[in-house]
Amino acid sequence: MLPTTNFDPPFTLTRASHVSLSVTDLAASRDFYRDVVGLVVTEETDDAVYLRGLEEAAHHSLVLERGDEAKALRVGFRVRTDADVVAAERHFASIGLEHRRVEKPHQGPTLQFRDPVGTHLEITSSMDLVPRKMQNFDEFVSGSPQRLDHYQVVTYDVQTATDFWTGLGMRMSEYTAKDGTDELWGSWMEVKGNTHDLVFTNGHGPRLHHFAYTVPDASSLLHAADVAGALGFGQEIDRGPGRHGISNALFLYLRDPDQHRVELFTTHYQFIDLEDVPIRWDVSNPQRAQLWGMPASRRWFFEASEFPGEGLHEPLLHATPATLEEFLGVH
Amino acid sequence: MLPTTNFDPPFTLTRASHVSLSVTDLAASRDFYRDVVGLVVTEETDDAVYLRGLEEAAHHSLVLERGDEAKALRVGFRVRTDADVVAAERHFASIGLEHRRVEKPHQGPTLQFRDPVGTHLEITSSMDLVPRKMQNFDEFVSGSPQRLDHYQVVTYDVQTATDFWTGLGMRMSEYTAKDGTDELWGSWMEVKGNTHDLVFTNGHGPRLHHFAYTVPDASSLLHAADVAGALGFGQEIDRGPGRHGISNALFLYLRDPDQHRVELFTTHYQFIDLEDVPIRWDVSNPQRAQLWGMPASRRWFFEASEFPGEGLHEPLLHATPATLEEFLGVH
Amino acid sequence: MLPTTNFDPPFTLTRASHVSLSVTDLAASRDFYRDVVGLVVTEETDDAVYLRGLEEAAHHSLVLERGDEAKALRVGFRVRTDADVVAAERHFASIGLEHRRVEKPHQGPTLQFRDPVGTHLEITSSMDLVPRKMQNFDEFVSGSPQRLDHYQVVTYDVQTATDFWTGLGMRMSEYTAKDGTDELWGSWMEVKGNTHDLVFTNGHGPRLHHFAYTVPDASSLLHAADVAGALGFGQEIDRGPGRHGISNALFLYLRDPDQHRVELFTTHYQFIDLEDVPIRWDVSNPQRAQLWGMPASRRWFFEASEFPGEGLHEPLLHATPATLEEFLGVH
Amino acid sequence: MLPTTNFDPPFTLTRASHVSLSVTDLAASRDFYRDVVGLVVTEETDDAVYLRGLEEAAHHSLVLERGDEAKALRVGFRVRTDADVVAAERHFASIGLEHRRVEKPHQGPTLQFRDPVGTHLEITSSMDLVPRKMQNFDEFVSGSPQRLDHYQVVTYDVQTATDFWTGLGMRMSEYTAKDGTDELWGSWMEVKGNTHDLVFTNGHGPRLHHFAYTVPDASSLLHAADVAGALGFGQEIDRGPGRHGISNALFLYLRDPDQHRVELFTTHYQFIDLEDVPIRWDVSNPQRAQLWGMPASRRWFFEASEFPGEGLHEPLLHATPATLEEFLGVH
Ligand SMILES: [Ca+2]
Ligand SMILES: [Fe+2]
Ligand SMILES: [Fe+2]
Ligand SMILES: [Fe+2]
Ligand SMILES: [Fe+2]
Missing domain, CATH: 3.10.180.10 (2,3-Dihydroxybiphenyl 1,2-Dioxygenase, domain 1)
Incomplete structure (x- = not known):
């Protein structure tokens, strides 16, 4: 059955924004995404690597987290403003959908939830800005x-x-x-x-x-x-x-x-x-x-x-x- | 001085949509846009040729009109809904900006106006749908x-x-x-x-x-x-x-x-x-x-x-x- | 076992030049090579279609011949001069390799032969010249x-x-x-x-x-x-x-x-x-x-x-x- | 006046092969050809840098030599065999064209000469082989x-x-x-x-x-x-x-x-x-x-x-x- 779009939604989603994966060999995965795919490493910590695409001004669009098992952790979306995070919280509460506020490095207010079919999600309203690399053509890889x-x-x-x-x-x-x-x-x-x-x-x-x-x-x-x-x-x-x-x-x-x-x-x-x-x-x-x-x-x-x-x-x-x-x- | 975006505008613009040009040799201009640029001719009348890009489902994004002089006639934008055309009309009236409703073939409600620096504009909320040609690769030109x-x-x-x-x-x-x-x-x-x-x-x-x-x-x-x-x-x-x-x-x-x-x-x-x-x-x-x-x-x-x-x-x-x-x- | 190249060969081959195929539906095959592959049709007769690549100045590099069965008829090579055709004839005679002179439209002196593993071949020293189409970019297809x-x-x-x-x-x-x-x-x-x-x-x-x-x-x-x-x-x-x-x-x-x-x-x-x-x-x-x-x-x-x-x-x-x-x- | 090609030349040229330039800042020139053009550095000495293209199996196609003035030193061609170098020597002697044998690192027998309009040239018959890099796509630059x-x-x-x-x-x-x-x-x-x-x-x-x-x-x-x-x-x-x-x-x-x-x-x-x-x-x-x-x-x-x-x-x-x-x- 074809769905009906709600043109007056409870909060404003704007785009797919960041995904986090658990990986079993952090260095090998970083090398893969940097050298074979061609992403830019924004930051590395002991347990995580943050990467982004060449034109992205947001701190990360891919987060690799060291883990015992390979899992998809979260798919992330952006909402327009901080107020949209609050509105989402209120909406999910009203329909009885489990959710929770979390602190995530380099992200604004962040809300995690599972959609009705069990997808693990996260929305945030902003990220730290970093330089767009889209004109650093000499750094383009793969x-x-x-x-x-x-x-x-x-x-x-x-x-x-x-x-x-x-x-x-x-x-x-x-x-x-x-x-x-x-x-x-x-x-x-x-x-x-x-x-x-x-x-x-x-x-x-x-x-x-x-x-x-x-x-x-x-x-x-x-x-x-x-x-x-x-x-x-x-x-x-x-x-x-x-x-x-x-x-x-x-x-x-x-x-x-x-x-x-x-x-x-x-x-x-x-x-x-x-x-x-x-x-x-x-x-x-x-x-x-x-x-x-x-x-x-x-x-x-x-x-x-x-x-x-x-x-x-x-x-x-x-x-x-x-x-x-x-x-x-x-x- | 840097401007401030109005995030709650009087009506909702969505995209650049269609431009009309007056041309002195209609056949020569049609040939140019079809053969040298590669646009698709949607329709020809005695005095006008309507063209579009290969992926466009809207009837036209370029209108060539037969004229005595070469002129840029109008640059067109889309607004989200018919109600946005009405809202635009109301807004322009409220700020004293000259505007008028016109009938345009294959377009929904259409409003023409001049912006404060004299650009000739037109907004509409919809167009007749035509087939997207983006997968007719054998018809791709130039x-x-x-x-x-x-x-x-x-x-x-x-x-x-x-x-x-x-x-x-x-x-x-x-x-x-x-x-x-x-x-x-x-x-x-x-x-x-x-x-x-x-x-x-x-x-x-x-x-x-x-x-x-x-x-x-x-x-x-x-x-x-x-x-x-x-x-x-x-x-x-x-x-x-x-x-x-x-x-x-x-x-x-x-x-x-x-x-x-x-x-x-x-x-x-x-x-x-x-x-x-x-x-x-x-x-x-x-x-x-x-x-x-x-x-x-x-x-x-x-x-x-x-x-x-x-x-x-x-x-x-x-x-x-x-x-x-x-x-x-x-x- | 690795072969030894004869750097003083009996005649001078220069390049792969033309292939002829027997096809069961001449029009369908012509359409395929012209529209799907993008070759140029140089000439059509009742029983054959001659095609060439866009930069080729030689009359044909592909000949489609109407036939009852689909077969590879001949693969053709060029030799440098007419004298090389004669030298090839002499050489094949000397080693007892079956061969015969044939008249082929738009080709210079032409010699057909089977190599020792049964490949059907043909060599010629020249072809009629036709215009190179390599700068007729508006005619480029597929x-x-x-x-x-x-x-x-x-x-x-x-x-x-x-x-x-x-x-x-x-x-x-x-x-x-x-x-x-x-x-x-x-x-x-x-x-x-x-x-x-x-x-x-x-x-x-x-x-x-x-x-x-x-x-x-x-x-x-x-x-x-x-x-x-x-x-x-x-x-x-x-x-x-x-x-x-x-x-x-x-x-x-x-x-x-x-x-x-x-x-x-x-x-x-x-x-x-x-x-x-x-x-x-x-x-x-x-x-x-x-x-x-x-x-x-x-x-x-x-x-x-x-x-x-x-x-x-x-x-x-x-x-x-x-x-x-x-x-x-x-x- | 159109020239006549000598199809039985005194020796056999096969291709353009290597150019040497005198450059005033060796490191700057090396960086340019490696990073901006994308050549591979085969070897560096105190006074010279040898570079080649990605598919080349020959040791060098560009030699940068440290110099006080920027000059084009030599343009180099390959001849087929060592015997062609000897034949060239004999030919140039017979027509009274100045020439001399030189030792060039990584090159076979090498003959230098000036053509009748003063171009500085060099021919050689072979070079040291190095690995072709044409499938090291991860090393492709610019x-x-x-x-x-x-x-x-x-x-x-x-x-x-x-x-x-x-x-x-x-x-x-x-x-x-x-x-x-x-x-x-x-x-x-x-x-x-x-x-x-x-x-x-x-x-x-x-x-x-x-x-x-x-x-x-x-x-x-x-x-x-x-x-x-x-x-x-x-x-x-x-x-x-x-x-x-x-x-x-x-x-x-x-x-x-x-x-x-x-x-x-x-x-x-x-x-x-x-x-x-x-x-x-x-x-x-x-x-x-x-x-x-x-x-x-x-x-x-x-x-x-x-x-x-x-x-x-x-x-x-x-x-x-x-x-x-x-x-x-x-x-
Ligand atoms: Ca190419
Ligand atoms: Fe996809
Ligand atoms: Fe532009
Ligand atoms: Fe092949
Ligand atoms: Fe050139």
């Missing part, structure tokens, strides 16, 4: 990632997730449904005026499927692949380069040393006007996921990062996308 | 322009222009000032979350300096230059390819058969967070306009398209940018 | 292929094929061998000063695996993939885009309507100096074929175009490359 | 130059220079002549099968105008410009990026700390077949030098590096190309 853009989360209940987030002001730009129906298999939602900031797809969840950084150019994607190959991560490209049907982005997916997945992509189209309608795709349509070349493998579809202490649930919807394994079987 | 992005207007009074538009909710991301001061020579303002939707620079005005379309990739810029060369418009590239200091975009400027100027560029950086501060540049800093290569020529700086019936005024500020002519003199 | 570059042939006896061609002056730049040995699984040989003009790989042969055109840029490869997707040939990309270990080229492989395979690639490195030594790869090394991403599928490895009336032979060497199917099994 | 490709020399007598070099087997692919005549203003000559290895243009000479490295892609050119800008060399781009009419290359020219000029470019078209005819351009044709955008400045046309102790001569031909300064005057 994919030259510019900024964090969006998240994709695997969930057992895409409809509930979609209703929750459109209720907070997000708007659906594209969606995948069980063939011939509007039963949601996947939902692409945006708040910053282009195709997506948050995606939910159907599967054992909640798990973080990937977080994505923009790159300046297709050549940056290819250079990232080449550098990954040169540094021994060639087979950790678990998909791409390819062109998404949904969102029309050129993409490359890499797995980090703990098998967390990061996407590099060349941004998407503008989605601002209210008369625009979401684009619908059948889940069995192979062009949905990829306009050309081979479909994604089972590894890409079915592996993702769990949130700590969060149980997994069987998906409510039974509908499976075309995989590379099937494709090779029939060809 | 620069493959994706969407209209922003305008640059030459004005005799940058401060007044800036105050007016930030009063309507725009936010300054970068600015150029007389050396060592905050006396504005140029003001880059945004409303859609990246560097600019509307730029004012100091000069004989009001005149439209250029309107700009995004391209997918640097290779699209270079292909546009090559196609321009092949089709006899090589010397109508009046600047670029180059890299702006301000906004960090790769750019290419072309003059159409009437000498209207269109920019193709590879988009800019995100500017959403409220703690971000505008970047300041001295007008005499050559890197302001171009990070590498030669400065723009006098032709680029001093030629622009007039609005019909609108007199030109001497700029209030006396400060001139470095030109190519000067640069060649000293080198 | 991959913008510039020129025919090389062939890859599947053979049951790589050693014999290699010895024959190095005896005619070709030089081995890279080779693949059974692990830990110099038993040849594949042999990359050049005559024009970069990595290869003719490649033999081990398998059921003789069959033509692919012929390859250069493209100006990585962006051309990606555009070709996008256009293939838009025109319904997205799943006919049977490999890539990817980066070869051998030769270091970025590549994309497409299957035509008869399943003949064409490669687009971004050229290779220079190989002129006599002190340069060939690069050796173990057949089981996955980086050999691809520096990053997934290995090629069985479809890519084992499908190829037969020559008319030429029986297939079991390969003498038993050694198999890593395939995508195996890769997915183990991952 | 323009990622792959290999030395060609030289351009300013001479007072293009006809004599052309006759000498075509007599040694070079072949003219394109030329510029006084309008409406075949009086040579510039001559593009090749020996390795694409547009040029050695260019002579009319002017005060002999002086080295530039040496050129290939880059993998247009994006490498743009990245080099960006890096030059970031490292303070933005205004040392004395031309480009642009597209040559002659040779069809995308180019970027940079001046080093001593004002020696280096070109980065995206290679040219194949020129192998003997039936191909040279392309002719009028010197006053602005598309000759640039298909789009502005012509080159006087700085680009008239500044070049002198050879030590070699007097300059007034050009015999009086014909001047269109300059940017003129172009701006008339526009």
Whole structure:
């Protein structure tokens, strides 16, 4: 069922902002994100590394935390002002959604919560400013990632997730449904005026499927692949380069040393006007996921990062996308 | 003096949306924008041609109108809803700013007005939807322009222009000032979350300096230059390819058969967070306009398209940018 | 066993020059090579279509001939002068290799022959000149292929094929061998000063695996993939885009309507100096074929175009490359 | 007058191979070629730095030598074998051309000579082999130059220079002549099968105008410009990026700390077949030098590096190309 966007939401989300991961070898993960992906290290402490994209003025968009197990800790969003954090607190209290204020280094007022499908989240209204590196071209490395853009989360209940987030002001730009129906298999939602900031797809969840950084150019994607190959991560490209049907982005997916997945992509189209309608795709349509070349493998579809202490649930919807394994079987 | 953004504006602007030009040879101009720039022709009538970028779902972002003289007719913005058009009408009435409702084909309610520095404007809340062509890659031509992005207007009074538009909710991301001061020579303002939707620079005005379309990739810029060369418009590239200091975009400027100027560029950086501060540049800093290569020529700086019936005024500020002519003199 | 190049060959080969294919639907194949690949149609007759790359001044580098069955008819090479055709004739007679003079439209003196492993070949010393289209950028389509570059042939006896061609002056730049040995699984040989003009790989042969055109840029490869997707040939990309270990080229492989395979690639490195030594790869090394991403599928490895009336032979060497199917099994 | 290529030359030239420059600040020049251009440093001694392109297996293609004055010392070519060095020696003796054998580190037998227009040259038959870096993508810097490709020399007598070099087997692919005549203003000559290895243009000479490295892609050119800008060399781009009419290359020219000029470019078209005819351009044709955008400045046309102790001569031909300064005057 298609959701209704709440155009007068209780607080104002503005963008995907920062993700934190627990990693089992902090130095190896830092090296991966700095040398293979190309992020800038803003700061290192004994137990954490803070990184950002080249154009980002905010202190961090990726936080690696030393841990015993590889987990997706939090996906973070920005809200417009401090007052929006307070408004979110009030709203979550009113609907009985668990939440708590936390202190996070280099962040303004920060509120953590779980959405109704168990995604671990955090919103904040500001961060310490650091210099944008977008014109330090001599420091560009590998994919030259510019900024964090969006998240994709695997969930057992895409409809509930979609209703929750459109209720907070997000708007659906594209969606995948069980063939011939509007039963949601996947939902692409945006708040910053282009195709997506948050995606939910159907599967054992909640798990973080990937977080994505923009790159300046297709050549940056290819250079990232080449550098990954040169540094021994060639087979950790678990998909791409390819062109998404949904969102029309050129993409490359890499797995980090703990098998967390990061996407590099060349941004998407503008989605601002209210008369625009979401684009619908059948889940069995192979062009949905990829306009050309081979479909994604089972590894890409079915592996993702769990949130700590969060149980997994069987998906409510039974509908499976075309995989590379099937494709090779029939060809 | 730096402006203050009104975060509770009387109506909600969302983006630069459409520009109309009067052209003296309608077929020649259509051919130029279709074949040399690469826009899609949505519709042709006896006296007008409607064009759009490849990803645009709105009916038109460029309207060519047959005329006796080459003029910039209107620069158009979108507002969120029909109610915003009404709110704008009420607001302009309250401040005594001349305005009028007009009927425009394929547009929702439309309001025309002149801003305090004489720019001819039009806002509307919707347009007829047409298919996005962003995945019809076989129809991509020359620069493959994706969407209209922003305008640059030459004005005799940058401060007044800036105050007016930030009063309507725009936010300054970068600015150029007389050396060592905050006396504005140029003001880059945004409303859609990246560097600019509307730029004012100091000069004989009001005149439209250029309107700009995004391209997918640097290779699209270079292909546009090559196609321009092949089709006899090589010397109508009046600047670029180059890299702006301000906004960090790769750019290419072309003059159409009437000498209207269109920019193709590879988009800019995100500017959403409220703690971000505008970047300041001295007008005499050559890197302001171009990070590498030669400065723009006098032709680029001093030629622009007039609005019909609108007199030109001497700029209030006396400060001139470095030109190519000067640069060649000293080198 | 590594071959010895004959630096004083009986005649002078200069480059790979033209390939002819029999196709079952002439119009469909012409459309594919013109619209999906981007070749220029030089001439059409009732039973044939002659095409060339954008920079080519020679009349044709691809000839499509109407046929009942899809076959690889001939791979063609250029020799320096008419005298070289005569010298070749004399040489083949002296070694008892079957050959015959033929008249071919738009070609100079032409000699056909089968090499010792059954590859169907043709050499000529000149062609009719036609305009180079390399600066008609407005006519560039899809991959913008510039020129025919090389062939890859599947053979049951790589050693014999290699010895024959190095005896005619070709030089081995890279080779693949059974692990830990110099038993040849594949042999990359050049005559024009970069990595290869003719490649033999081990398998059921003789069959033509692919012929390859250069493209100006990585962006051309990606555009070709996008256009293939838009025109319904997205799943006919049977490999890539990817980066070869051998030769270091970025590549994309497409299957035509008869399943003949064409490669687009971004050229290779220079190989002129006599002190340069060939690069050796173990057949089981996955980086050999691809520096990053997934290995090629069985479809890519084992499908190829037969020559008319030429029986297939079991390969003498038993050694198999890593395939995508195996890769997915183990991952 | 058009030259006649000697197809049976006294010795076999194979390619442009290495250039040596005297520089006044060795560390500054090394930093420039390593960080701004992107060459690999093979070796440093007290008085010299040896560099090469990323794909080069030969020890050096650029030698920087510490000197009191900035000079072009030698442009170097490769011949096929040691026997060709001997043959060259014999040939130069027979025509009374001054020459001498020298010992050069990391080079095989080396012969130095001055051609009839005073260009300082050196030929050698081999060099020490070093690893090709073309797949060490993580070490790619700035323009990622792959290999030395060609030289351009300013001479007072293009006809004599052309006759000498075509007599040694070079072949003219394109030329510029006084309008409406075949009086040579510039001559593009090749020996390795694409547009040029050695260019002579009319002017005060002999002086080295530039040496050129290939880059993998247009994006490498743009990245080099960006890096030059970031490292303070933005205004040392004395031309480009642009597209040559002659040779069809995308180019970027940079001046080093001593004002020696280096070109980065995206290679040219194949020129192998003997039936191909040279392309002719009028010197006053602005598309000759640039298909789009502005012509080159006087700085680009008239500044070049002198050879030590070699007097300059007034050009015999009086014909001047269109300059940017003129172009701006008339526009
Ligand atoms: Ca290239
Ligand atoms: Fe994504
Ligand atoms: Fe602009
Ligand atoms: Fe190939
Ligand atoms: Fe050059």
